[in-house]
Amino acid sequence: MLTTPADRSVPGDADVLDLADVQGLVVRGYTMPHARHLLVRVDSVPAARALLGSLVDGTPGRPQVTTATPWEVRPDSCLNVAVTAEGLEVLGASLSGFPAEFTQGAVARAGVVGDVGPCDPAHWRPVFTGPGLHLLLSLSAVSPEARERATDALLAGTAPGLTELDRLDGDLLPNRTDHFGYVDGISQPTVAPAPPPGPPDRLPVQPTGAFLLGHPSQFTGHSYPVPDPPALGRNGSFAAFRVMAQDVDAFCALLAEQSRRTGMSPELVAAKLCGRWRSGTPLVLSPDADSHLPPEALNDFDYAGDERGERCPIGAHVRRMHPRDSRVAGNGGAKHRIVRRGLTYGPPHDPARPRDGQERGVVGLFIGASLRDQFEFLMAEWAHDGLFAPGLGRTQDPFLGTGAGQGAGGTFRFRAAGRRAELTDLPRLVTTRGCAYVFLPSLTGIRHLAGR
Numbered sequence: 001m002l003t004t005p006a007d008r009s010v011p012g013d014a015d016v017l018d019l020a021d022v023q024g025l026v027v028r029g030y031t032m033p034h035a036r037h038l039l040v041r042v043d044s045v046p047a048a049r050a051l052l053g054s055l056v057d058g059t060p061g062r063p064q065v066t067t068a069t070p071w072e073v074r075p076d077s078c079l080n081v082a083v084t085a086e087g088l089e090v091l092g093a094s095l096s097g098f099p100a101e102f103t104q105g106a107v108a109r110a111g112v113v114g115d116v117g118p119c120d121p122a123h124w125r126p127v128f129t130g131p132g133l134h135l136l137l138s139l140s141a142v143s144p145e146a147r148e149r150a151t152d153a154l155l156a157g158t159a160p161g162l163t164e165l166d167r168l169d170g171d172l173l174p175n176r177t178d179h180f181g182y183v184d185g186i187s188q189p190t191v192a193p194a195p196p197p198g199p200p201d202r203l204p205v206q207p208t209g210a211f212l213l214g215h216p217s218q219f220t221g222h223s224y225p226v227p228d229p230p231a232l233g234r235n236g237s238f239a240a241f242r243v244m245a246q247d248v249d250a251f252c253a254l255l256a257e258q259s260r261r262t263g264m265s266p267e268l269v270a271a272k273l274c275g276r277w278r279s280g281t282p283l284v285l286s287p288d289a290d291s292h293l294p295p296e297a298l299n300d301f302d303y304a305g306d307e308r309g310e311r312c313p314i315g316a317h318v319r320r321m322h323p324r325d326s327r328v329a330g331n332g333g334a335k336h337r338i339v340r341r342g343l344t345y346g347p348p349h350d351p352a353r354p355r356d357g358q359e360r361g362v363v364g365l366f367i368g369a370s371l372r373d374q375f376e377f378l379m380a381e382w383a384h385d386g387l388f389a390p391g392l393g394r395t396q397d398p399f400l401g402t403g404a405g406q407g408a409g410g411t412f413r414f415r416a417a418g419r420r421a422e423l424t425d426l427p428r429l430v431t432t433r434g435c436a437y438v439f440l441p442s443l444t445g446i447r448h449l450a451g452r
């Protein structure tokens, strides 16, 4: 059982955040529809230092790391930089002050987060399991052309001694949906002092230290420790960079089969599984039919008055991943929030051409000040077990669970018309294709790694 950090020390610094020192990806959404992640090996340390330095020193013509400073003019593209534990070591940093889960890495932690069976690292893209993944250079762009220009500009001035091991693109699908057809990217934490990143909500603003090291965190009297030296650690964040394949044929078959078994419409089955209608309308606000709420109303809700999950199932994906004010073990419904920066990859699914052999899914970063209390907690405690909330038993998240035939997964419990109901034999819908734990240093941290 992962625990909440009640007993960790507080460094006692004033909570002042310099937005120009923070990578923009952490505290604000760029809402750009295209991304490219370059996964890079460092063969020459001087070349890596020169690259990192040139991305933060204003070198004319070089893309610069995008900070959290508000824009006067929105750029065509943004750049962010992350480093793996192996990358930090190669660059000469000491790992001694970094948390164990980060230094162990995603392969070693796979069992903790449910990356087992078909999700086991043995089946991941080779870049995630072999040695040599040191840097993650993530571009966001307003168009495919802007993404190409940004890639060219980034690679043009890069000295020999760095090897691109893999390249992963993400693109927004029409209507901002994921491959299962749900509008995604609605609910994101507001991180003080950055402005709200999405539609208005009634949720507590998250303290800076829930997402950036060196500031008071979401737990009273606690800040996450800053790895030494502070120039490297302070204002940094951690992320799980993740590639997850979606089985859309299995999802369509699931909706049809469960609709046949229960008499619910396929759309209602889809809404129960997610906690939102595919349009994004929250089930708790619109439980019987999709009222197609306007965008500004899509995140303004909590679960007060729906303690038993009559409107939104307690086990639905969004309610598991963020129970808001629901009753959960440890009272931590709003203490494990995570910033999601993902886009879909692969071609849209065409129902007229099922089983087309194309891989499709989501690629992106799940960001927080603590992998253990945010990404790993969500996966281990809330996605892959149900003991945290009443009535779930040992069921799993309908999207992220391991599916039928794998332990207790594959059952989805909910309430309908005042009675308990179950969907059974749920298939595995999402399969991990890779994961890397990375550190997103501050601008000062990047300069430190560059030796400047």
Ligand code: HEM
Pocket (backbone or CB within 6 Å): 178, 180, 182, 183, 184, 185, 186, 187, 188, 244, 245, 246, 274, 276, 317, 318, 319, 321, 322, 338, 340, 361, 362, 366, 375, 378, 379, 399, 400, 430
């Ligand atoms: C392919 C895999 C996944 C799919 C298809 C998926 C789908 C969705 C959808 C459709 C939403 C609703 C849109 C929104 O509220 O913004 C959502 C919300 C969310 N998901 Fe996922 N998700 C996936 C993986 C994950 C993972 C791995 C995590 C956590 C580690 C996660 C955490 C969340 C959270 C925190 C929310 C927002 C809940 C809220 O604040 O109400 N999701 N997801």
